[in-house]
Amino acid sequence: MNVTAAIITIGDELLIGQVVDTNSAWIARNLNKLGIDVLRRVAVGDDRNAIINALNEELQASQLIIMTGGLGPTADDITKPLLNEYFSGKIVVDEAVLEHVKNIFAKRNRPFLERNMKQAEVPDVCTVLFNKMGTAPGMWFEQDGKVIISLPGVPFEMVHIMEQEVLPRLKERFISDALLHRSVVTAGEGESFIAEKIKDIEEALPAHIRLAYLPGAGMVKLRLTGRGADANRLATELKSLQKQIADRLEHIVVAMEDIPLEQVLGRWFSANNATLGMAESCTGGFIAHHITQVQGSSAYFKGCIVCYSNDIKEKVLGVRKETIEQYGAISEQTVTELVKGALKVLDVEYAFAVTGLMSEGGESDKIEVGTVWMAVADKNTVATRKMWFPFDRARNKEMTVSMGMLLLWKFITKS
């Protein structure tokens, strides 16, 4: 029987949609690694009754509750006094936290205010979870064999306290079955095509192993999830199923673990000791950003010319004025000169280039919004491709990034 958990996120900003909740996903992912099952995630506002109701409800089914938010120094942050009351505690000043908070203000040359003092106050019935990254400490309560944890909502403070204080304690506190995942990342085919291809494998899955399809831009991730008392046996079982699926799907398999495409690319460039450079127009540096998210990317990624204006295309990358005049900035001819320019100017073995129209304005009188030309090249070959995306500016940009990295991957692996 697995330990079950619920995540309660607190804050009006979640209910009016002003912020996207990234905390829940991080917490869920890390509880999962410990073999703790998240049953539900609930978001409620900065409202006393809503918080208490959520807590009561989730405590019925779960042994562990992790709450985030509502611990700041301002009047809309009500979680701490509420939990103090809920667990019949008394507010006391934690001297270690007080000194830490005073230090933070001193270092930043900011006056220490009366209300900051409040950050050092904690219920005497909790274990204080020290917050090195900020002023609001986390709190660990226990009641009737269940654990209730309250953490600040600022993502990097939450992550820090979870890693340093919460996860090691949870590991010790709860024993549970192993829960393991294995992924196969595919590119270029849809969910239903894949489902049809591996129908028999999916139907023959044992009850303790599940398969999920996670579609993304141009890609589908397949995730096998298994649980069992014997972690080694489960791992062998999952590995064999993963191989079966990958063998069946052959050439559309991009990776055998859940990593992003930029990391798949990074491994290839590292392994092949090759260099990469780019010329980005319509994506404005977003592809280079992805590539450089990978630690160690400086070993193969030399740089990128974000050539938003035609001027830069010509002056920095050497695209001929006549090419742009005759064919337009968004054309096969221009993208070809861009990619050749990138190869030369950045002095790299492989180059990628992209030019397109992401939303109204610019050349939208001459060319359809969503039109994109891409090119990949090495010193012998240039491959170009035209695409069209029907979405809004942000989504068109994201799709262009995904499809661009995919084109690059296909080019280097000749698939």
Added chain:
Amino acid sequence: MNVTAAIITIGDELLIGQVVDTNSAWIARNLNKLGIDVLRRVAVGDDRNAIINALNEELQASQLIIMTGGLGPTADDITKPLLNEYFSGKIVVDEAVLEHVKNIFAKRNRPFLERNMKQAEVPDVCTVLFNKMGTAPGMWFEQDGKVIISLPGVPFEMVHIMEQEVLPRLKERFISDALLHRSVVTAGEGESFIAEKIKDIEEALPAHIRLAYLPGAGMVKLRLTGRGADANRLATELKSLQKQIADRLEHIVVAMEDIPLEQVLGRWFSANNATLGMAESCTGGFIAHHITQVQGSSAYFKGCIVCYSNDIKEKVLGVRKETIEQYGAISEQTVTELVKGALKVLDVEYAFAVTGLMSEGGESDKIEVGTVWMAVADKNTVATRKMWFPFDRARNKEMTVSMGMLLLWKFITKS
């Protein structure tokens, strides 16, 4: 009395944290604009009982339930048959959807499979919400005066159906009080400093108006939320409070509406008819990406040299080899030459440059991880600044982007 709503997101991937839920924030934001209050957001797995329990629970407090996910063509997608049963319907084929799905497969040159046929099946007790962007239609159910809507989990499909089919119908269906927001965006001071400054204004707020603090990287957004029957009167009231707060906070106010810093910058550059260019090393194009997220940015943003390798710093931007050898790539001297190089090579009136070390590796034997040098320049002045961030690679990059745009904003507005 406002209409109340709950959002239920379905999918095991949410509970193991493999994907971040962006749908809920989008839906909440858009219900809010209509004056519909979201009371709770709940995420559950692809599990029959969990979905039914969530539906029963949320129906107790809310008049409107919006569900996303679980409508795909694969075996882990169980929402449709479950809702059919829940509302005692009968599955029928929707001819319009069937034709649409067949067309999609024909256009993509993919075989139409038996399981795709299922996408055209719908309960006869719902209103079908046509999905132009994908194969799974949305469904609108009514029971005891309450509305239950089921939508696909793919974000852009969800958005499309919401905009085309759901929001206009909801507006017609529900009458409600006005709910209005007004924001003041600040930069450079912390939450508690601001709270102290405007304490009297906050304490004097009427019961129907609330103030929330939304801290971000180097910035704090203040959001006033008011509700009332008379929208015009409420708008006047909020506007006056917003002005009161902004007058009190003076020079730290960046914007009087909830817009990102790149848009604040964009307005300034547009209004002043000035051009902007960049040289990014450690941020790998991420700042240029932000700048080009703004529609119309091509009018002022000419481009960016992502100079990840020293080679590009020297060859493309003209940084002297000796400067890098003597002071290092991450130094005031190098960033000064980078920003001057960007001014010249990109031929712009304002340039921004950044170089730093985001994580272990590279120069981490010589310089502390998290060290960043930034510079802004026009033809007369260069301003440089050293910063240090204590986080992981991704967060350090984000912080550098925020603080970089802030430095640029302070430079151009001389504040």
